[in-house]
Amino acid sequence: ILNVEQSPQSLHVQEGDSTNFTCSFPSSNFYALHWYRWETAKSPEALFVMTLNGDEKKKGRISATLNTKEGYSYLYIKGSQPEDSATYLCAPNNAGNMLTFGGGTRLMVKP
Amino acid sequence: KAGVTQTPRYLIKTRGQQVTLSCSPISGHRSVSWYQQTPGQGLQFLFEYFSETQRNKGNFPGRFSGRQFSNSRSEMNVSTLELGDSALYLCASSSLGPRVLHEKLFFGSGTQLSVL
Numbered sequence: 001i002l003n004v005e006q007s008p009q010s011l012h013v014q015e016g017d018s019t020n021f022t023c024s025f026p027s028s029n030f031y032a033l034h035w036y037r038w039e040t041a042k043s044p045e046a047l048f049v050m051t052l053n054g055d056e057k058k059k060g061r062i063s064a065t066l067n068t069k070e071g072y073s074y075l076y077i078k079g080s081q082p083e084d085s086a087t088y089l090c091a092p093n094n095a096g097n098m099l100t101f102g103g104g105t106r107l108m109v110k111p
Numbered sequence: 112k113a114g115v116t117q118t119p120r121y122l123i124k125t126r127g128q129q130v131t132l133s134c135s136p137i138s139g140h141r142s143v144s145w146y147q148q149t150p151g152q153g154l155q156f157l158f159e160y161f162s163e164t165q166r167n168k169g170n171f172p173g174r175f176s177g178r179q180f181s182n183s184r185s186e187m188n189v190s191t192l193e194l195g196d197s198a199l200y201l202c203a204s205s206s207l208g209p210r211v212l213h214e215k216l217f218f219g220s221g222t223q224l225s226v227l
Binding site: 031046051098100102 | 115144146154159167169203216217219
């Protein structure tokens with residue numbers, strides 16, 4: 001069973017602030033790292049799937065980086081908006097589609 | 112294109128009963144996986160099916176079982192329900208199956224199971 005840690009557990013920011021959170025995972029047997037956004041009363045939605053060390057992905061104001069050698073990924077949100085309020089989940093993929101999810105970072109953006 | 116559909120949306124059962132949850136993946140997706148979400152444990156992997164075969168299984172007791180049909184629809188069954196089985200059960204589909212490890216998952220809205 002993989003140990004996947006996300007920090008912080010929760011985060012309150014003001015609209016317009018930029019923020020970032022961390023996902024730590026074992027670096028052995030690594031194949032891919034997934035990031036999902038889960039808004040209240042909705043389904044988790046894929047943000048990024050990253051596979052290569054040094055990979056950087058960007059989607060609008062959200063970006064992510066990956067370090068597979070040391071086992072971590074950062075998710076950045078530039079100029080947070082209230083609609084960014086959600087729980088952000090990371091999950092390494094070490095065997096097929098068996099994702100091991102971290103506990104998530106709950107982001108709340110105040111207008 | 113319709114998303115992943117899970118039925119029912121809510122379910123209330125009593126201890127000792129059994130329950131069956133259904134998941135219809137996105138058309139053309141052949142891989143279906145199931146996850147359990149509880150406040151204390153977060154999202155935990157139950158099992159994954161590809162072309163009617165269980166390819167991966169998480170660390171859950173044998174009371175949890177599943178199957179996949181030839182049209183890729185999947186069902187999950189929990190027998191002899193316990194209070195601790197109260198959770199949100201999510202299924203997710205992907206198009207290329209477990210050999211393509213970087214394929215993102217598409218999740219359904221889940222079935223909220225309450226065991227009284």
